[in-house]
Amino acid sequence: MTEPNVRQILEGIWAIESAKIIATLTRLVRTIDLAEDFAQDALTAALKSWPETGVPSNPAAWLTKTAKNRAIDYLRREKQRKNKYEQLGWELNQQSLLIWDEIDEPIQDDLLRLLFMTCHPVLTKEARVALTLRLLAGLSTEEIARAFLTSQSTVAQRIVRAKRKLATDQVPFELPDKETLIDRLASVLEVIYLMFNEGYSASAGITLTRPVLCHEALRLGRILAELIPDRSEIHGLVGLMEIQTSRLKARINTAGEAILLKDQNRARWDYLHIRRGLTAINRAEQLKQPYGSYLIQALIAACHAKARIVEETDWIxxxxxxxxxxxxxxxxxxxxxxxxxxSMAFGPEAGLVVVDALNQEPSLKNYYLLPSVHADLLLKVGRHEEAADKFNQAAMLTDNEQERALLLKRSHECKINEANFERS
Amino acid sequence: MKFMMVVKATKDSEEGKMPSQELIDAMARYNEELVRAGVLLAAEGLHPTSNAIQISYPEPNKKPIVTDGPFTEAKELIAGFTLIEVKSKEEAIEWAMRMPDPHGYGQGQIELRQVFEASELTDDETALAKEKQLRETIASKPKA
Structure with a gap:
């Protein structure tokens, strides 16, 4: 790098600092909309002055200070305006005095407050995910739109509405109290895992994985695990995401199709992520708290991750x-x-007992995997004709063309087997 | 995107001299910052090359030559690495710039290298099949 390009330097700093700056500013001005504006102002100021003055020795501090000054100017103006109209409340006076004291407090708690705000349950799940990506992960509207295969205007609107909702509902910039912490934390974890899953199993579109989302979710999870180190579910979620991430290279073939876990080339798993996942699980278990859903899912993922070949899987x-x-x-x-x-642990009969009961379950009536699994188990115990019917039924229920073709083929094979069996 | 910050060896690191307490503290603070930003994947320091070996292949398809350490030319050797996962090359550069001068005394050098991503790797089916077979053979051997 012979000539440091200010724009590139700022891009690097912004990726690291933007969430912290916005969080600090939100504490000052109380609305994320303004906070984001002032942060952007500081960015623009840097782009303008740095090429002339040179990059300051502590560029992150420069950005934060500039943004804070903008915010303080704004608050002063507001105060004057209110004075003029004699609407000055004792409240505002107190608030601005406090602000001066608060200004240099550590920002870690601010980051957490901001995360709890963008993941607030008053917002829809989509809004929570978009707003969190924007403010905590520092993604641009364009990047978010690309990740969700939607238009920029849709994302922009979603974010504007979310901010408005937070303002009208007067969602405070504060940490949840003890009583609500568990629920609020659940909402944060849900947003992170939604983000991760959207990237991992790409619910729409041609590409099966969108690594940006996986990466940002994992990063947020890791940050959260440092901010609140004493909740086992957070480490559980991080462990789950780390282990799932370890399979990213192995789960798609050259044609872009998904490869099932059992067929994946385990040499292509990323053992660094597996190790990190196991460490996170260990941290979770050491906290000796009741096992939550993410931790248990992480433990299941770990069972697969520990099997060097599929036959070594601990199905029991x-x-x-x-x-x-x-x-x-x-x-x-x-x-x-x-x-x-x-069925893997104790034989197909053990699985069939459970599947038979599930056939009565109304919510699974149109779920193609039920007849598909059922067919597999029937086939294993030699009930070919019934298996053929079930494969057929599964084929009728799936939306995926490839899947349907495969299921029909398997149904056909069962019928041939059955015919051969009767002849012999 | 994954990047590796490679810390080059120096005369001191090769002689096995421990860095100053000040540098150790600065490194610990830096690593802590990486952890809190959710970007640190791994960070390791290496022993001096006095207990290392070098395996070189001067002639293709011939037996390699094994040389015992220590090796000269400290600048060509590495003393440690930090693996990070970040959004962009710009972010990686910023993190690398924030790393404390690794050895001080005018010899510190950090190299920033990008790690290959999945899509950039070969998808040679035969090579992959071989890899898989080898893995199964290793796994099928009775455990010690």
């Missing part, structure tokens, strides 16, 4: 973990996963 442990997961998060889909694990 996995079935037990699924049983535990159902206790904390009852769901027929998880029960179906447990059926698969049971």
């Amino acid at each position: 442990k996995i079935s037990a973990l699924y049983a535990a997961l159902i206790q904390v998060e009852p769901s027929p889909v998880i029960e179906l996963n447990r059926a698969v694990a049971l």
Whole structure:
């Protein structure tokens, strides 16, 4: 780098500092809208003056100070304006005095307050994710739009509405109290995991993975784990995301299709992420708190991660973990996963018992994986004709063309097997 | 994007001299900052090359030559590395700029290298199949 380009230097600093600056400013001016404006002002000021004056020795501090000065100017003007109209409240006076005291406090808590604000339950899930990506991960509207395969105007609108909602509902910039902490934290974790999953299993569009989202979710998770180190669920979620991230290189083939866990080339897993995942799980378990859903899912992921080849998978442990997961998060889909694990651990009959019960479950009526799993198990116990029917049924229920073709093919194979069996 | 900040060896690091307490503290603070920003993946320091070996292949397809350390030319050696996961090259540069001068005394040098991403790696099916087979063979051996 012979000539340091101010724009590039600022881009690097912004990636590291923007969330902290916006958080600090939000504490001063109380609305994220203004905070973001002042942060942007500082950025513009830097772009203008740095090429002439040179990059300051502590550029991050320069940006923060400039943004803070803008905010303080604004507050002064507001105060004057209110004085003029004799609307000055004792309140504002007190507030501005406090502000001067507060200005150089550590910013870590501000970051956390901002995260709790952007993940506030008054917002829709989509709004929470977009706002968090924008303010905490520092992504531009364009980057968010690209990640969600939607238009910039949609994202921009979503963010504007979210900010307005926070303002009209007067959502305070503060840490939740003891009583609400668990629920509020659950909302934050949900946003992070939604973000991660959106990137990992790309619910729409042609690419199966959008690494930006995975990366930002993981980064936020890691930051949160440092901010609140004593909640096992946070470490559980980080562990889960680290282990899932370890499979990013192995889960898609050259044609861009998903490869099932059992068929993945385990040499392509990223063992650094696996190790980090196992460390996070360990941290969670050492806290000796009741096991939450993320921690249990992380433990299941860890069972797979520890198996060097698919045959080494500890299915007995996995079935037990699924049983535990159902206790904390009852769901027929998880029960179906447990059926698969049971069949791997104890044979297809053990899985069939669970699947038979699930066939009565109304919420799974249109869920193609149920007949698909059922067919697999029937096939394993030699009930070819029934298996053929179930594969057929699954094919009718799936929206995915590739999947349908595969299921119909398997149904056909079952019928041939059945015919051969009868002839012999 | 993953980047590796490679810390080059110096005369002191090669002689096994511990860095000053001041530098150790500065490094600890820096690593702490990386952790809190959620970007640190790994950070390791290496022993001097006095207990290292070098394996070189002067002739292709021939037996390698093994040389015992220590090796000369400290500037060509590495003393440690820090692996980070960041959004952009610009961010990686900013982090590298914030790393304390690793050895001080005028010899500190940091090299910033980008790690290959999944999409940049080979997808040679035969190579992958071989890798898989090798893995299965290793796994099927009885454990000690």
